[in-house]
Every structure is written in C-alpha cells, then in structure tokens.
Amino acid sequence: MTEETSSQFSLFKDCIARRVMAHPSMSSEADDSLDDFSAFLASEAWSTLPSSLKSATNETKSAVPDLENIPLDTLSGAFTDTLLSYEIAADEDEVMKFLRRALEEYIEEACAAPxxxxxxxxxxxxxxxxxxxxxxxxxxxxxxxxxxxxxxxxxxxxxxxxxxxxxxxxxxxxxxxxxxxxxxxxxxxxxxxxREDIQKWQKYAAKQRFGVKWKASHHKDLPPDA
Structure with a gap:
C-alpha cells in the first residue's frame, strides 16, 4: 500500500467527522459544511502522518507505531488554527487531544479483523x-x-x-x-x-465515496490560513 491508500484516508476522515459532529459548536452546521470541513481537517493531518500509519491494516498492524511514538509536532498550522478558530479546541494541547483520539479510532478501525x-x-x-x-x-x-x-x-x-x-x-x-x-x-x-445522532451521521456517510481520497483543491471556502 502507498501513502495514497484511499480507503485508509476515508476511514481517517470519518473518524475526524465523528469528533467534529460531537462538538457543541458544530451542531448547527449544515451537512455539506461538515463534510467539507472534516475533509479539510483530515487532509491537513494526513500529510504529516508516517506511511506505516497511513497503510495500516489488520495484516500490517504489528508495524503500526504506538501513538506515543508518533511525532505530531509537524502538524499543519492550518489544522491547529482551524480547530482554535471554530472553538473546537481551546488551546494547542486540546488540538493534540482531538487528533490523538481521532487517530486512536482510526487505528482501531483500520486494524480490525475482517x-x-x-x-x-x-x-x-x-x-x-x-x-x-x-x-x-x-x-x-x-x-x-x-x-x-x-x-x-x-x-x-x-x-x-x-x-x-x-x-x-x-x-x-x-x-x-x-x-x-x-x-x-x-x-x-x-x-x-x-436517533438524531445516527440520522446526522447517515446523511454525512451516504455522501462519501468509498475509495476516493479528498483533495484540498475541492474545498472552495477554506479558512484564511489554509
């Protein structure tokens, strides 16, 4: 697998989307906005992750590094600034917590047994x-x-x-x-x-094309720092 493994990126984007949806400040956002917003955040973070994490599967899970050993200090400034601007995170420590929790979910899903x-x-x-x-x-x-x-x-x-x-x-x-x-x-x-939360998720997930990596160029209204 390569860094462009689209199904893995899709899993990661869904993990980001769930965390965004769960935040009170984003509860009133339109479904299309949440879709693009989550895709933008996922794309910004994805480019900084090690290849072994991007290609994680049940077969390669032994090669996936522990989160504690994954350097996140090269994280895109746009990722951090966006979470702060939208008040999803109060400071940089909370940005790291947001990303680590999304990565925990991603690893769990990507490495799950069939x-x-x-x-x-x-x-x-x-x-x-x-x-x-x-x-x-x-x-x-x-x-x-x-x-x-x-x-x-x-x-x-x-x-x-x-x-x-x-x-x-x-x-x-x-x-x-x-x-x-x-x-x-x-x-x-x-x-x-x-359930309202499952209905909201259904609307988001139904529009996701499986196996297609989102491109940053698809987003027309990125935050100013993007």
Whole structure:
C-alpha cells in the first residue's frame, strides 16, 4: 500500500467527522459544511502522518507505531488554527487531544479483523446505503445475551439478529450507545435510525465515496490560513 491508500484516508476522515459532529459548536452546521470541513481537517493531518500509519491494516498492524511514538509536532498550522478558530479546541494541547483520539479510532478501525463470515448477506450498508465492504453488527451485542434473556428484554429467537453495516457506520453505532442500551433500546436498524445522532451521521456517510481520497483543491471556502 502507498501513502495514497484511499480507503485508509476515508476511514481517517470519518473518524475526524465523528469528533467534529460531537462538538457543541458544530451542531448547527449544515451537512455539506461538515463534510467539507472534516475533509479539510483530515487532509491537513494526513500529510504529516508516517506511511506505516497511513497503510495500516489488520495484516500490517504489528508495524503500526504506538501513538506515543508518533511525532505530531509537524502538524499543519492550518489544522491547529482551524480547530482554535471554530472553538473546537481551546488551546494547542486540546488540538493534540482531538487528533490523538481521532487517530486512536482510526487505528482501531483500520486494524480490525475482517468479519468471520467472508460473504456478506447484503450488498449495501443498512445505515448509509453505500455498496461497500460490510461487517455484521450484532443488534443485541453478544456481551449482553445472558442479561437480555434473564431480564426478558427479548425472546431467544431475536438474540442473534444482525445488521450489515460498513466499518464506519458500525463504529459509529457502538460509539453512540453502550452495549446494554443497544440491546435494550436500539435492537433494530429502524430504532437506531430514530436517533438524531445516527440520522446526522447517515446523511454525512451516504455522501462519501468509498475509495476516493479528498483533495484540498475541492474545498472552495477554506479558512484564511489554509
């Protein structure tokens, strides 16, 4: 893989987007603005990352350096200034925390093992609707099965129900609620899609072209320092 591995960049951009969406100062931004904003930030940070991180996969995870050993002092000034200008970070230390958390999520997703079932049972992600590689999400997380049956939340014939989600949507679902809340309240795709945060994510993710690296030249309204 090369530094231009587009699927890896797409994962990283989605991790940036989730962190941007979660910040109160960006909650009122239009979906298109959030899309371009997240893409710009991801592109600025991506150029400073080591190649071993950019090409991270389950097969190469042993070569991925620990975050503590990744120098981030060469981070683009535009990345830092943008987070400060939009009040997503109060100072440079918070900028570093933002980036490190996004990188933690990226490494986790990029290095995740492929699903046990090689052939998927759906052609499109059940949340974003994209025809991309899919994983299966246990709608009632396996760690909760004993409690679910003991409490009588669901019948045994529902216990192994799954939804077919792309890696980014799958990660978003698990970050939206605890396993217990997923099992008790959000045990179908329809119930997940009733959540405002999942609806917002769906609008963002549905527009993302899998395997295409965003170019900074695509953005028409970058911050002045970009």
């Amino acid at each position: 699903p046990v079932w090689v052939r998927t049972r759906a052609e499109e992600c059940e949340i974003c609707g994209r025809a991309v590689p899919l994983t299966y999400h246990h709608l009632i997380p396996r760690s909760t099965h004993t409690k679910v049956l003991k409490k009588g939340w669901h019948s045994e014939n529902m216990i192994n129900s799954v939804a077919w989600l792309c890696r980014s949507c799958h990660s978003t679902v698990h970050r939206a609620a605890s396993n217990e809340d997923l099992a008790r309240y959000f045990y179908t795709v329809e119930l997940l899609l009733e």
